[in-house]
Amino acid sequence: MHYDVIVIGAGSMGMSAGHYLSKAGKKVLLLDSFVPPHNKGSHHGETRIIRHAYGEGTEYVSLVLRAQELWDDLEKITERKLFLRTGVLNAGSQHSPFIKQVIASSNKFDLPLEILDTHQVHDRWPGIILPEDYIGCFEQNSGVLKSEECIRAYQQTAELHGADIKVNSPVRNLIVQSDGVTVKTADQSYHADALVVAAGAWSPKILEMLGLDVPLAPIRKTFAWFDADEKLYGHNGFPAFTFDTPEGTYYGFPSISGAGLKLGRHDGGNRINPDETMAQFGEYEEDAGDLERFLNRFMPSGQTLRHGKNCIYTMTPDEDFIVDLHPAFPHIAIAAGFSGHGFKFSSVIGESLSDLILSGKTENDLSPFSLNRFQ
Structure with missing residues (x-):
């Protein structure tokens, strides 16, 4: 044919x-x-973050803004709910290259971005505790795609x-x-x-x-959902987030319709052959351990693991x-x-x-x- x-x-x-x-x-x-x-x-895994003030480089911003337009169009065409405007909080040291790039992207493309100190972050989202030298960069127009x-x-x-x-x-x-x-x-x-x-x-x-x-290089990655106080972490008031920490880069999602606080680690991972059976979530200590250590430090009110899954990143150098x-x-x-x-x-x-x-x-x-x- x-x-x-x-x-x-x-x-x-x-x-x-x-x-x-x-x-x-x-x-x-x-x-x-x-x-x-x-x-x-x-x-898979239900959701993905869409960020506009892009910490990976300003060269991505025009593309992601066009992507947002197209997602909005697809919602209208199909009459499906695809995007949740939860906002996205990018957090890290004020000296973090990622955070600096978020601010640079916002400035270059005139994107709305609130820069908050650790106390302002905690006042707005009491479920988050940041070290004194961290700042939060909040993008109100970004959010979550139902992947x-x-x-x-x-x-x-x-x-x-x-x-x-x-x-x-x-x-x-x-x-x-x-x-x-x-x-x-x-x-x-x-x-x-x-x-x-x-x-x-x-x-x-x-x-x-x-x-x-x-x-x-295909690599194995994992993410998980944790029990959450809906008043603190529910999607009607809590943002999606990325954290650049000395221990690693983490991302997560509010509890959407009671699903639980979703969390993953972006960096690291083990190289795999996608044609072979991949280790399931929990077969390595760090699958849950890395996430629980992050929560203990930054979001101590959401800690009980519900369940986890794995996925694949395909990396370029x-x-x-x-x-x-x-x-x-x-x-x-x-x-x-x-x-x-x-x-x-x-x-x-x-x-x-x-x-x-x-x-x-x-x-x-x-x-x-x-x-x-x-x-």
């Missing part, structure tokens, strides 16, 4: 790309090894526009021609004029089939994304290596991938994410 575009990977970036390509009138096939949304990637619901929303719209989605269909082989591609699964061969690779932790394997050796066309085949677009902070961008990355396939360029600035920095 022949398609205009095949998308390998129907997760965060791939499902979004499928939406924009099919909306543009293209005949699209999305292939996924599992049944999205699923727990084999970087989108799995976002995947379902893009699936809904992609299928509405005629896209085909084949699940439980891992790719076995790729054959690239100058004017198209052939993608082989265990029982089918599919042909298309163009290809999008958005395969998450399986990107190294797919890119190798395309003659590319890209330094991508510099922790910046790869979003680019194949250097030898301009009909192949690649999205990989989102390094644990990509989901919030998946709306604008999908738009950008569609642009690259349709016209070879995009108005979104992808220059920091070029593949050639690793070639």
Whole structure:
């Protein structure tokens, strides 16, 4: 069967790309090894933070603001609740490079940002205790994306526009021609004029089939939910948060509809082979231990573990994304290596991938994410 575009990977970036390509009138096939949304990637666990004053660098801000516009549009189109404007509190030492970059992003793009000392933070959110040398940077317009619901929303719209989605269909082989591609699964061969690779932790394997050796490292990550006093940590009054501490970088979410205070550690993690069984939450002491130590120090009113889960980050050496066309085949677009902070961008990355396939360029600035920095 022949398609205009095949998308390998129907997760965060791939499902979004499928939406924009099919909306543009293209005949699209999305292939996924599992049944999205699923727990084999970087989108499960119910929620993800979207921050605007970006601590990872000002080069991300224009993209994340466009992403927010597209999430708002998707909410209206699908009539699904995808975004909760909880605000986001970024906390750390006033000398923290991350905190300095949050403030720089706010200043450069004129974003609303309240800078609070430790006492002001505690007065507003009594469930938080900060050291004296910390500050809090509160973004009132940021918040929480319902990640799995976002995947379902893009699936809904992609299928509405005629896209085909084949699940439980891992790719076995790729054959690239100058004017198209052939993608082989265990029982089918599919042909298309163009290809999008958005395969998450399986990107190294797919890119190798395309003659590319890209330094991508899948790592195991964990997060958990803890019993919470809803008066202190409920989503109607408590923000999502990121903390840059000497012990590590942590992120978390208010208790949404009584689900509990959700917490994860961003840095660290063990490298894995995604084709092998991954250790479940709790098999390492640090899975719960790191999170409990954080809570003891910063949020001592929420400590009893409910349950935890694991997920996968796919890291680049510099922790910046790869979003680019194949250097030898301009009909192949690649999205990989989102390094644990990509989901919030998946709306604008999908738009950008569609642009690259349709016209070879995009108005979104992808220059920091070029593949050639690793070639």
